[in-house]
Amino acid sequence: MEFKKTQLDNGLTIVAEVNPSAASMATGFFVRTGSRDETPEISGVSHFLEHMMFKGTDRRTPMDVNREFDEIGANYNAFTAEENTVYYGAVLPEFQNRLLDLLGDMLRPALRQEDFDMEKNVIQEEIALYLDRPQFRVYERIMQEHFAGHPLGNSILGTTESIGALKRDQMQEYFDRRYSPGNVSLVGVGNLDWDAFVGKATEMCSHWKPFGVSRETPSCSGSQATEIILDEKVAREHVAFATPGPSAQDERRFAAELAAAIIGDDTGSRFYYALIEPALADEALLMFDPMDGAGAFIGFVSADPSRGAQAIKIARKELETFQNEGPTEAELKAAKNKIASSATLKGELPMGRLTAVGFDWVYRNEYKPLDDQIDALLAVSAEEVREVVRSFDITSTTLVGLGPLKSL
């Protein structure tokens, strides 16, 4: 494994973890922009723009883009979240150049009015499909409630209304404000040819004009509100909750990841023994989500309405007990093994490693080989785990219930 890094004159950074023994390579453009960088008038534009990147450039029609990905057998996609928009693909090494040509070209989209109008309908369909997915609805609401008034509370998809009213020129204006080369990192992993990689990136991206990009990153301790969305069409009670946690720049993130695994991993966790094994809930999870300048623990519980209130009471009690007592040594050791092993297994696949290397770079301008990550994790003490949940107070929860219950 070798880490490589360079920067184009316009500010675009190129980093790669080269592994000549891999059978494939993966690459992605990591753009530091997302729903948190939107105003209410353009809510959902980051995600809509991500779709438009696949709709062609001055050189390519929408059909060309699809066809070329298929021709090189790329495993490709893109995603938009609160603070990143990522365009990526994995191919056999011989297609590295063609993949980079395609992705690099795509990132300067034509944004044709007719494609915009057509894709707007696709976005509306995507918003509509979540109507039948209560677990997604409750996730979106908990982010809005917990981060009320904070940019991280912005909706990723936007609403039927905001998307309906959005104009092509507003999207262009957003693009011209956020997609500066200095706000983009090109990341490569796996069996890639570094010189060719930089050469092609220079060809594709060095004409991108640089400009200043800013982002507010206030901290957030959460609204601690409780919201009940009564929906009798839903059969189960779906509950999401959130508490504050360390940010992506905070070294306590390793301790926080361990805390989340011990409390709410899908097997063998405290939630598992307290809620899943005794069949009080069909789902009971806690995840840690570190972001720019702020972080959160996000939990989910889904249960029969007759047991909804009881399940939440138990989940809260588990948070409280953990905060008071911290983890046992045995729990801590098992959680470390679980996370370390899972990172190693995932890291074997270039696609799995891409997001790890990319986000290390985007959030901290650092490269941390997998072994160093694991060492940092193994070094965390039980006291540090207890300290991180206590200092952020994971009992100060914001909560959203969605389903047939009028109260929780």
Add this chain to the structure above:
Amino acid sequence: MEFKKTQLDNGLTIVAEVNPSAASMATGFFVRTGSRDETPEISGVSHFLEHMMFKGTDRRTPMDVNREFDEIGANYNAFTAEENTVYYGAVLPEFQNRLLDLLGDMLRPALRQEDFDMEKNVIQEEIALYLDRPQFRVYERIMQEHFAGHPLGNSILGTTESIGALKRDQMQEYFDRRYSPGNVSLVGVGNLDWDAFVGKATEMCSHWKPFGVSRETPSCSGSQATEIILDEKVAREHVAFATPGPSAQDERRFAAELAAAIIGDDTGSRFYYALIEPALADEALLMFDPMDGAGAFIGFVSADPSRGAQAIKIARKELETFQNEGPTEAELKAAKNKIASSATLKGELPMGRLTAVGFDWVYRNEYKPLDDQIDALLAVSAEEVREVVRSFDITSTTLVGLGPLKSL
């Protein structure tokens, strides 16, 4: 890569694809049993039994099982389908022996009455959680409708009633009828020590008593029925359809896989251009599912109720056109690249390769290196793709609609 194979005296087969350059190893017990091997009285027992395997043995409590998986940092799970139940895990090479000890022990479960009673509630919770997932409900119904009267129409989860009535002794009887060593394959992939693997497997499994196991594998051309499930609580119209296709033992399965990708892959397919791009549906997919002695193409369309009938009409039209004209050379080439590349990418990870090697063995008693699989795929002609859909007639669809529409 080296393929290894042996058999214990009691009939249990052990196969492995050894790859010393991998960072991890994965192994799984592939048991040739599932819902198709059940009678109506014990509907759901295969899946319930899979859960009970994690509830301990004469040597281990339920808690021990969980704890040990965590101690070795295993990425582990199990799944039950119509015709296979698979228990698997991936670990760093140094934990190979402990993983095999645990999995091997688990496969002779204690089936304690108290654990059975407790886990029955967990299963009921799992059945209940699908109430809020229309896409799962419609999948279960299309299998029941298409394979009406055929064992592949049996429900995997069973019903609240069948699970409620199930007795521990019926589960034991099912176990004693299906879990013969001759009906089980132990599969390993990745960086594994073959001699130690066989040694440990012998220690764990050679005392398993052999007995005869049978399975009926009639072919099935599908009921071609249409069923409308009116459910006004669901916002979108969810439609599933099925047509006959080649079995897992039929060499035409490669052509069928290509046909499904060209017609209904999630991007760049005919369904994509006819339904997703013009925003007539939020989902439009076609998959090929080859099984023991019978196969099927399974499709899904989800759309706004006002466009439900139109979307299905268009999907049917696409099936008809494809059956008449076959694929273009460009479509065929792109689909080959896509599938070949995706198999290579997935094959890099031991966990990804495990199911491929395992199912080749279970269904065909063969080992096919990835390169041979890809060669077989690349050799398929446009005429063969056209011929496979025509000979099975993919226009003879069984269809299930779930949602607010009274007719389709």
